[in-house]
Amino acid sequence: MSAVVYPSIIDGKDTHHPAEKIPVSSHTNPDDILHFFSQLQVNDSNISTLANNAKEGFKEWSALSFQEKAKIFRKAMDLIKERKNEFVDSHLEIGGPGWFAGFNVDGALGQIEEYAAQLSRPSGQVVQAAHVDLAMTIKTPIGPVLSVSPWNAPVILGTRSIVAPLAAGCSVIFKTSEKSPRPSYLLVKCFLEAGVPPKALQLVHVAPQDNPKFFEGIFASGAIKKVNFTGSTFVGKIIAQQCAKYLIPYLLELGGKNVSIVLDDANLDKAAEKILFAAWAHKGQICMSTDKVFVAESIYEKFSTALKNVAAEFVKDKDHEISQRDPVGRDKVIELVKDALAKGAHLLVGDFNEAEISKTNIIPPMILENVTADMKINTVETFGPVFTLHKYKDINNVIDEVNNHDFGLKAAVWSENTMKALNVAKKMEIGGVHINASTIHDDPVVPHGGVKSSGCGRFNSQWGMDEFMIIKTITINE
Template identity: 30%
Template sequence: MNQYFLLNKSYMNGKWVEGETRRIYHDLNPFDDTVVANISIASKAQLDAAFEAASEAQKKWAQNAELRKSVIEKVIAYFKEHQQEIVDVLVLETGSSVLKGNVEVSFVIADLEESLKIVNEVGTVKIVESAIPDKVNKVYRLPLGVIASISPFNFPLYLSMRTIAPALALGNTVVHKADLQTGISGGSVIAKAFEEAGVPSGVFNSILTDIPEVGDTMITNPHSKLISFTGSTGVGKHIGKIAGELLKRTALELGGNNPFVVLKNADIDQAVNAAIMGKYLHQGQICMSINRIIVHENLYEEFAIKFVERAKQLPYGNPQVPSTVIGPLINHAQIEKVLGFIEEAKKDGVEVLLDGKREGNILTPFIFGNVDNESNLARREFFSPVVSLIKASTDEEAIQIANDTEYGLSSAVFTNDLTLGEDVAVQIEAGMTHVNDQTVNCLSNIPFGGMKGSGIGRFGNPWIVDEFTQAKWVSVQVKPINYPF
């Protein structure tokens, strides 16, 4: 057995501890439903204790930039040394292909390396010109305190570390809750890396628990100063409402209905290549995955034929086989949900360009054509290998269709006119738009985040510094003021 599946406990205050609920969560391999780990579920009291430990450890951690740097450097070395074992965990626990698993670990290493660049941002002092005579204005950059991190099942390792690495680099401490479906890769692997790196007790805490036990404690605990959440828009709104009432900060990266726009002068073959990658990486279970492909009517038929033909050829099956592209969806409930969307679309008479199938826990690609952007099919985030093709009569209409959604996370534009492409990219209402590339892009030094219903806040250096720290004004009056009374 992979050693990481034995790490089935929470990591709190520097120790691995059994959950006090005495309940066990059976962590399943989504491909064949075999149990990969029996996770001991932590109690609400244990979660509260983790926040206490994080609060007690925070000030000392914030004061030692050299220690923060040393720990992060050792964590980077750990991931590089153990990459193959960690990829194996991602494949078995999340249904990731070998390619996707390696991409995810590379993203983690990149974010850790970028975080080293911001270690010294905390404690910096900026002198600001004063309109008041003989007053020196200083602005200090300080940590927030304890950050509550909640991560999803789809990219569990990376979407956890994207918060954890900069939060710790900037002198905060972290209480982290991974989705139990991927509690080992999204929680325990990270905890083990930081333990081996010598992180002080209480600085990083990974709690394996569930919502029935802890409810909204990650948000409401008085020690949590910011809630970082990646997941559905519905849950994000719930978190935002509670956090707003408590005047707490949030960093919310939420759902997407990401458009892939093919303008009338695009290179069709390259657009098809990009669309296949942006739709079917990790079976479409990525917040940035292509959901709607909007094609100018002059290119629509040729694009549809080529796209369908490529999708038919994608290898599917056991993700442990390196050539596999389409693996399982995360659980049976998600499979049934997606099949419900598909059946509804068929009953509504939507054109089926490629009728996929269910084989075990795998759905092969489904492609719908001439989809109405007002339809239920076009309005939903699939999180599966299902995609809608939409015809646009003009480039202007393509932009309008792309923007006609409550979401605004990622997007892409294909054209041979790069000036036009960039102009259209700016017009698309999304936090990220890629010209002549697909929608699933991520770099550690860009402002990653969405517009509209796709979230609040930006990850990436240097934008994350403002998110995860606070500015404090200290003024020094060097000569006495003559007050008017």
């Protein structure tokens, strides 16, 4: 059976360019072509078409009533439910486990449901003013948005990239990852079939080497009023620099060197189970995955034993046992582990065989201890099934170390004294801290985002809508 070609969608129409058919390989076997995407030709004509459509689509979509938008969102939910198997299959293609594929679809539905509920909220307020008869503020959509989301959780992150700006009343140009064009195509089709105007939501596939030209062209068009990017810190910084050139605001959800802190009164068995899940779920390929664990010195040996016991059960589950990587991700993990071991770290759990990993693309789950500041893995996100274990005496030193990290997306604190844990949480420069729970936590009704090199702005619910709106002041005098 020949592989399917997934096109861009411009003004509601599938747009193919036969000369620009780019293969999408299996994550388990680079020689196995799953399907292709038809790349948008990045030229002045196509950029102009996209930009003009987005401006016209913005006028049409923002003029619809909140009842009409809510009806369309709920229809999109129905279509996604009907096609759940397709979405799950598209997620399995990237090497994700079945439970995570299902979680992504359910999470996407939760996102749409929450934003649909937010559509009826008040659009402004009357404010006190001394020198006018009446003063009010109105929240209005910012305008056309460029949304970009990554490959590792394409259904839920793609939905979030689309539905947040749409809920605010913005039009969206959605650029896919070259590693996962299929789920993005399926999502956009569902929203368009549900009734989103064709020019209000457009999908573009761009080959990696043409990304700089595409971003420069669409920014220079003047149409884009905000950028919504989820991905690596490296790429996020480049996009922020390009946005600064044109004074385009941005929402960034970037990488995270996420930490767990185990206090001396924690439930060790519960902490061990949840930390291992947070570190190894989806092979560590989640922006919220736990990378670094600090353990009070007085319980370090007991906790290490608990980790090893739980790990012995985890590796029996194929979802956690292996990590199937593309060569770039694979080689990054190899480099980090190799550097740490050469400088004196050792493996508490797992085996490291560079030749075998390079041959099979399979990285077994690992826990490293005796990691020091001169090792790359101490500060670099692994994005693989590897985390490090650190012993501490003074919790204040741990807080200082965490706050000195470049990253600040997620943290977990483990203690049976919740007020003590809360005090630790308050002191950390982190976007989200979860007490006695996994660092992997993203609820549609709770704001989500990072600080420092983990990004800026917040997704979800009213906070996600506000990211794509401006506050307009109106005063009235007789």
